[in-house]
Amino acid sequence: MRLNAVKILGISITTNSRKEILEEIQKYLDLPAKKQQKSLKIYTPNVEQLVLASKNPAFAGILNQADVAIPDSIGVVWAGNVLTKNGPKTVIPGVEFMEDLVRLAASRHVPIGLIGGKGKVAVEAFDCLHKKYPDLLGWASDVPSILQKAGIIFVALGAPKQEYFIEETTVKTKGVVFMAVGGSFDMLSGRLRRAPFAMRKLGLEWFWRLLLEPWRIVRQFALIKFVGMVLKEKLFGFQPVAKSLL
Secondary structure, eight states, rough: OOOEEETTTTTEEEEEOOHHHHHHHHHHHOTTTGSBOOOOEEEOOOHHHHHHHHHHHHHHHHHOOOEEEOOOOOHHHHHHHHHHHSSOOSOOOOOHHHHHHHHHHHTOOOOOOEEETTTTTHHHHHHHHHSSSSTEEEEEEEEHHHHHOOOOOESSSSSTHHHHHHHHTTTOOBEEEEOTTTTTHHHHHHHHHOOOHHHHHTHHHHHHHHHHGGGGGHHHHHHHHHHHHHHHHHOOOOOOOOOOOO
């Protein structure tokens, strides 16, 4: 794929616009011999994932195998601007990019698959998407059928489990687009409300999630560490994580 990227704390982040990324994926989906091509991996690195990658060489390696790594948080965009001259310009929310791909799939009659989520949220999310896009084809939660028939597969197992799952599964598949989507099923199904538009524009969607799910406060501590890591790299250069002993 003809996409650009920069390194942020040792992890490659795609810097192309949302439109440009979608155009490249559309070209891939339109390939006549797509089933002979390697499967594509789309990850959505955010602050928590970059902090985790700094301590986990295996996870860092998986993130760096992505064909597309969209900047899924304002923190990643900020870090890109601090550390590089050509960092990502805007946040590309994973849930919005997932719906972009769903819309693309519906228009091209490409079956999709939804794997993961709690309870029946994958089924609920698919039903909501199908109502919005009546031409949409696909399955939710029926993993064997999904892996065999779907052209785009969304995996919501939480990081890093979803990225490990995709990494292992793409070895066995060809011509499939995989995307790690975290909690997107909850939002698309209506179980979890998205932040108001004004808060999203200000980069405060993380705060909205914290208000709805106060237990996330522990996870927000990663933001403090992340800021320190970015400033340290700015001053002293990137310090690679120690190699795994596994």
